[in-house]
Amino acid sequence: xxxxxxxxxxxxxxxxxxxxxxDGARLHAGGTDLLGCLRDRVFDAGSVVSISGIEExxxxxxxxxxxxxxxxxATLAEIASHPLIRERYxxxxxxxxxxxxxQLRNQGTIGGNLCQRPRCWYFRGxxxxxxxxxxxxxxxxxxxxxxCIFGGDGCYIxxxxxxAPALVALDAQVxxxxxxxxxTIAVEDLHILPKQDxxxxxxxxxxxxxxxxxxxxxxxxxxxxYRKVRERGSWDFALVSVxxxxxxxxxxxxxARVVLGGVAPKPWRSIAAEAALIGHAIDESxxxxxxxxAVEGAQPLAQNAYKVPLxxxxxxxxxxxLARP
Amino acid sequence: MSxxxxxxxxxxxxxxxxxxxxxxxxxxxxxxxEDMGLTxxxxxxxxxxxxxxxxxxxxxxxxxxLALPVELEGHEIMTVEGLAAAGRMxxxxxxxxxxxxxxxxxxxxxxxxxxxxxxxxxxxPTRDEIKDALAxxxxxxxxxxxxxxxxxxxxxxxxxxxxxxxxxxVLYGR
Ligand code: FES
Ligand code: FES
Numbered sequence: 001x002x003x004x005x006x007x008x009x010x011x012x013x014x015x016x017x018x019x020x021x022x023d024g025a026r027l028h029a030g031g032t033d034l035l036g037c038l039r040d041r042v043f044d045a046g047s048v049v050s051i052s053g054i055e056e057x058x059x060x061x062x063x064x065x066x067x068x069x070x071x072x073x074a075t076l077a078e079i080a081s082h083p084l085i086r087e088r089y090x091x092x093x094x095x096x097x098x099x100x101x102x103q104l105r106n107q108g109t110i111g112g113n114l115c116q117r118p119r120c121w122y123f124r125g126x127x128x129x130x131x132x133x134x135x136x137x138x139x140x141x142x143x144x145x146x147x148c149i150f151g152g153d154g155c156y157i158x159x160x161x162x163x164a165p166a167l168v169a170l171d172a173q174v175x176x177x178x179x180x181x182x183x184t185i186a187v188e189d190l191h192i193l194p195k196q197d198x199x200x201x202x203x204x205x206x207x208x209x210x211x212x213x214x215x216x217x218x219x220x221x222x223x224x225x226y227r228k229v230r231e232r233g234s235w236d237f238a239l240v241s242v243x244x245x246x247x248x249x250x251x252x253x254x255x256a257r258v259v260l261g262g263v264a265p266k267p268w269r270s271i272a273a274e275a276a277l278i279g280h281a282i283d284e285s286x287x288x289x290x291x292x293x294a295v296e297g298a299q300p301l302a303q304n305a306y307k308v309p310l311x312x313x314x315x316x317x318x319x320x321x322l323a324r325p
Numbered sequence: 326m327s328x329x330x331x332x333x334x335x336x337x338x339x340x341x342x343x344x345x346x347x348x349x350x351x352x353x354x355x356x357x358x359e360d361m362g363l364t365x366x367x368x369x370x371x372x373x374x375x376x377x378x379x380x381x382x383x384x385x386x387x388x389x390x391l392a393l394p395v396e397l398e399g400h401e402i403m404t405v406e407g408l409a410a411a412g413r414m415x416x417x418x419x420x421x422x423x424x425x426x427x428x429x430x431x432x433x434x435x436x437x438x439x440x441x442x443x444x445x446x447x448x449x450p451t452r453d454e455i456k457d458a459l460a461x462x463x464x465x466x467x468x469x470x471x472x473x474x475x476x477x478x479x480x481x482x483x484x485x486x487x488x489x490x491x492x493x494x495v496l497y498g499r
Contacts, residue, residue, distance in 0.1 A: 004330050007349040007395060032391045035352065036372055048349075052396055077385075101461025102439065104373055106385045107392065234460040 002038040005045040009053055013177045013211060019049040020207045021179060027051065027209060029073055030109040032100075033116040040124050042117060042132070057111075057211060060084065066217030072111030072210045076100065076163070079110060089215060091224035091243050095166035098228045101235040111210040114164055114174070114190060115202055118157035118265075119237055120147065130155050130198050145303040146239070149311075151264040155194035156301060158238075158262050159201065164191065165243035165259040165267040166226055172215045178208030187213065191266030201265070219255070221248045223325055227318035228261070229310055238262035240311045242294075242318040246277060248325070253277045253286075258315070260294065263307060270294040273315065287319035334394045338363070339407030347394060354378045354389035357404060365405035365434050369463075376462030379435035380404050386439045386461070405434035408441065417441060417479040423491050426475035428466035435462045440476045448484050452477070 008025075010016035019025055024046025028034050031052075038045055051057060051073070058073040060082050068084055079085055080097035100108060117123070118131070120139055128134035139147045139156045147156040167174075167187040175184045190202050204210070224245040230236035241261035247254050258273040272293030280286045291312040298308050335344045338361065347356055354371070357363045357380070369377030371390040378390040381403040408415040417437050420426070427433040436459060443450055443458035450458070455476050464472065478491055 001355075002350040002352075004348065004350050006330055007332060007393075009395075028393070028396075031393060031396065032373055032388070035391045035393070038350075039371060048393075050393075050396060101373075101376065102458055103376060103379055103386045103388045103461045104391075106382075107387050234456075 002035065003041075003044050005038075006047045008047055008049045010049055010051050012054060013051075013057070013209070016049055016051045016054065016209060017177055017179055017207055019047065020209070022047060025049050027115075029112040030075065030107045031112075032104055032108045033112055037117055037124075041126075042124055051209065063214070068215045070110055070213045070215065072212055073109045076105040076108050076110065076113060077102070079163070080105065088218045088222075089166075089170055089224060091169055091226045091245055092163065092166040092215070094226040095162040095228075095241075095243060098226065098238075098241075099162040110163060110213060113161050114167075114187070114210060114213075115204070116160060118201065119160045120157045123157065130194075131157070133199070140301065143303065144301040145306075146237075147301055147304055148264050149298040149300045149304060149307050150260075150268050151193050151266065152299070152301075153193065153195040155198050155265065157194075157201075157265050159191055159264065159266050160237050160262075161267070162226070162228060162238060162241060162261060165241060165261040166224075167213060167215070168259045168267045168269060169224065169243040169245040169257040170215050171245075171257065172213050174210055175212045175214070176204060176208050177211045178205060180205075182211070184214075188267070188269065193265050219247050221254070221325075222246070223248055223322040225318050225321050227314045227321070229314050240307055240314050242311070242315050243267075244318050244322060246282070246322055248282065248322075251281050253280055253282060258290065258294065260311065260315075263298075263311060272296050277319065282319060282323045284316075284320065287316040290319055291315040332395050335398050336394055336402060337400070338402045339404060340401075349393065349395060351394065352390055353380070353392040353394045353397060353402075356394045357389060363404050363406050367431055367434055369431070374463070375432075376435040376439065377432055379438050379462065381438050381442060384442055384445060386435075386442050388461075403438065405437055408437060415441070415479075416482050417444070417476065420475040420479035420482065420491075421472070424471050424475045424478060426467060426471040432462055432464040432466075436464070436472055440479070443476070444480055444483065449480060450476070 008019045026045040028048045028050040058071045076096045086093040122138040137155045148158045172187045228238045228241040243259045246256040256274045256277045258270045260268040273290040276289040276293045367377035369375035379386045380389045
């Protein structure tokens with residue numbers, strides 16, 4: 001049983017933002033992460049503000065100019081199967097298809113996927129960890145095989161989203177509405193590290209909600225892919241994942257973004273891996289250099305050093321899968 | 326906008342309208358089982374991990390343990406109780422029974438509904454498509470093989486529109 005709350009069905013973004021101004025108000029889109037958190041008592045809700053009925057927040061459509069707009073309420077299943085996404089942005093279609101289970105993909109929205117809370121078992125369990133206002137990260141010297149190897153600092157979660165690394169690789173933008181109006185930022189700037197604020201995973205301010213995502217037009221020669229390694233084949237969160245978007249012109253990579261999932265508290269862009277690809281043909285030696293670059297500076301905990309070779313392997317495979325258009 | 330802790334909810338379940346007053350924090354799973362007596366939908370992990378609670382909403386499988394009933398007003402909900410029609414079991418149910426694809430049976434309602442949704446999109450799915458469609462459902466008894474075979478048998482019977490006997494190899498092993 002969940003604790004009791006009142007329910008508010010917002011008819012517009014404005015109503016949602018107003019309702020979220022109340023103490024203890026929690027946003028409901030697809031509800032899968034929210035209801036799980038309420039049941040686990042990760043937090044309580046005074047009120048649940050549902051945006052699921054706001055039509056303008058749904059849909060996937062091409063914009064003039066060639067970008068694609070994905071409404072915050074588009075489900076992972078819709079994104080994974082949408083012809084525009086599959087054709088133009090394989091990395092995003094593959095990431096969405098690899099997330100969660102078929103049932104959860106029918107319910108979970110892209111906005112919720114970006115804003116979901118961490119899966120760390122201490123955070124989800126009965127531990128008042130630093131992220132919940134306590135003074136310790138229990139994972140640091142506890143059971144930490146699924147925790148981060150980059151960017152941990154007082155808290156060692158990994159960001160659980162598959163779609164987020166793909167959207168960062170594609171340099172997508174996210175629009176946010178809040179009490180102070182709307183703003184648009186790069187998805188890359190949506191997620192933050194524990195050292196910036198240990199209590200939250202995104203740069204959203206109180207009362208702000210994600211309203212849409214815009215993916216820029218694919219550049220000529222764009223090749224992209226998502227490679228995810230998980231413990232169970234049926235469905236699972238990533239142990240490590242790699243999202244790559246590379247532009248190949250005249251046989252050489254002219255631009256690339258390499259973004260890692262499952263290894264850091266936010267989607268982790270590897271500039272070293274990108275530099276190893278840019279200016280080169282996609283071949284085994286480029287793949288190996290990129291993989292070596294990607295693991296530079298990794299700081300594994302006691303139980304997750306396996307993520308380092310796993311990440312190298314996943315990255316090499318992902319790069320090599322782009323060798324042909 | 327409304328803001329009450331008990332809500333009047335109108336749900337359409339297995340083709341019938343139901344109207345009731347429920348605490349807003351009760352999940353669809355709890356309301357189906359406790360308020361509507363539809364105990365075919367099973368109560369597993371309640372955290373979105375096992376698929377025992379799956380129902381169809383507008384033909385697509387969703388987890389009732391992670392859904393608020395009020396969110397589903399205006400949608401068509403189907404539970405395992407809605408599968409049989411005109412006193413006859415659904416071909417999937419018959420195939421599961423014929424092949425022993427249910428042992429303790431706890432996972433079966435979720436599997437049946439996920440499989441129904443698959444067969445509605447594709448009448449002749451490959452083994453991999455079946456695995457993908459059923460990936461969100463856990464079974465602790467069967468080892469899954471009988472379940473995949475039952476879905477294939479049901480698909481065959483539905484395509485041919487008749488009752489074909491299961492092959493010997495499928496019944497007794499190879
Ligand atoms: S009871 Fe809903 S997924 Fe397990
Ligand atoms: S038959 Fe027992 S869990 Fe599947």
